[in-house]
Amino acid sequence: MDTDGSEMPALDEREACFNYGYYMRCECGRNSYISADDYQANSCWSPAGSRSMSSVDAHMPCNHCDKSIHFGPGATTLRDQNDRALDSAQISQLAWYHTCTDSNWPSTTYADNRMAKLLADPIWSSQADNTNVDIKRLPDKALHVGTYEAAIENMLRRMSDQDDGAAQFYLHRVALSIDPDRVNARYRDENHEAAAQLTAADLHDAGFVAIRYINVRESAGSLSLALLPEAISCVQTIPLPAAAAAVTLKDPLLALLKQTQGQLDDLAAAAPDTSPFSSNQLGMMQLTGDEHDGLWSGIMTALIQHHLVNISPVIQEQFEDAMNAWLHAKEAPTVRQFADFFEANAAALTHSTAVKGLFATRKPRVITNGMSTQ
Numbered sequence: 001m002d003t004d005g006s007e008m009p010a011l012d013e014r015e016a017c018f019n020y021g022y023y024m025r026c027e028c029g030r031n032s033y034i035s036a037d038d039y040q041a042n043s044c045w046s047p048a049g050s051r052s053m054s055s056v057d058a059h060m061p062c063n064h065c066d067k068s069i070h071f072g073p074g075a076t077t078l079r080d081q082n083d084r085a086l087d088s089a090q091i092s093q094l095a096w097y098h099t100c101t102d103s104n105w106p107s108t109t110y111a112d113n114r115m116a117k118l119l120a121d122p123i124w125s126s127q128a129d130n131t132n133v134d135i136k137r138l139p140d141k142a143l144h145v146g147t148y149e150a151a152i153e154n155m156l157r158r159m160s161d162q163d164d165g166a167a168q169f170y171l172h173r174v175a176l177s178i179d180p181d182r183v184n185a186r187y188r189d190e191n192h193e194a195a196a197q198l199t200a201a202d203l204h205d206a207g208f209v210a211i212r213y214i215n216v217r218e219s220a221g222s223l224s225l226a227l228l229p230e231a232i233s234c235v236q237t238i239p240l241p242a243a244a245a246a247v248t249l250k251d252p253l254l255a256l257l258k259q260t261q262g263q264l265d266d267l268a269a270a271a272p273d274t275s276p277f278s279s280n281q282l283g284m285m286q287l288t289g290d291e292h293d294g295l296w297s298g299i300m301t302a303l304i305q306h307h308l309v310n311i312s313p314v315i316q317e318q319f320e321d322a323m324n325a326w327l328h329a330k331e332a333p334t335v336r337q338f339a340d341f342f343e344a345n346a347a348a349l350t351h352s353t354a355v356k357g358l359f360a361t362r363k364p365r366v367i368t369n370g371m372s373t374q
């Protein structure tokens with residue numbers, strides 16, 4: 001799959017859907033389906049892990065035996081048994097996606113910059129110590145690509161969980177050039193063989209350029225790939241959020257935005273002078289109180305109802321957490337600024353065809369020796 005950079009190879013797009021359900025594996029060895037509505041209603045845990053841990057009451061009946069399944073990421077299995085990515089010969093025919101904060105991914109500085117950021121984060125370093133993660137191996141980690149849905153959900157998870165609430169993200173459309181004989185047979189189950197910490201050395205030792213695995217965190221039940229850089233032939237990139245489609249706000253929502261801004265302004269005007277206090281003292285005082293938080297919560301609910309129609313409640317929850325992370329990372333945004341940011345990001349879920357269409361105007365970057373060249 002050679003390219004001189006003037007034209008992206010013709011790639012097959014898979015239809016994006018953010019209203020999918022899940023298949024769970026029972027002890028009997030067979031799979032049972034649970035809708036996103038039932039998943040969210042009967043569990044306090046989202047696949048991306050952005051809120052809380054799995055409920056002990058998250059049980060569903062098996063459709064094939066008399067056992068019950070403790071559903072969640074630990075029981076998640078492949079959603080589509082006819083996924084084209086199961087055929088190693090078709091992997092290079094498909095468009096793959098990746099999101100990160102590096103516009104030039106994969107680049108010579110990406111891994112080093114990522115490790116420096118993690119090392120500077122005391123919370124992450126503490127978690128790494130507790131989970132026996134060797135941070136010195138991070139620069140050697142394999143690259144990861146997945147479906148469009150997995151890439152967008154990865155961004156939402158990073159915004160809420162990795163202090164990237166206000167970060168600039170990029171969506172990369174990836175063309176692969178892979179010898180089918182250098183891909184693992186069938187797929188790796190991430191619940192039994194972790195894929196997130198795979199290194200380039202792991203792939204080299206196994207004789208693979210790509211390891212196919214079930215992603216149980218983003219677009220749970222889809223197939224993703226851990227790659228050597230040499231598996232990538234070229235990449236197109238757009239910034240997120242993408243100006244893909246304009247949504248006209250209805251008059252009642254516009255009125256609510258204006259009313260809420262006025263109420264927030266009144267609260268700010270009535271707030272006491274906080275200049276003598278440190279940020280820690282202010283945090284303990286919780287001066288904004290329930291009324292302030294309630295106003296923002298009302299705006300969030302209204303925006304979800306307006307923009308995220310036909311999006312699963314599980315992903316709505318992940319999106320809400322990401323938007324809250326942006327809200328907390330920004331200094332006193334207006335209600336309209338928040339509404340505009342919400343709308344722009346929602347387009348990635350509700351207008352995926354339009355977002356993908358933006359790549360038509362992006363010149364591909366050729367990947368030489370696993371690194372981007374301009």
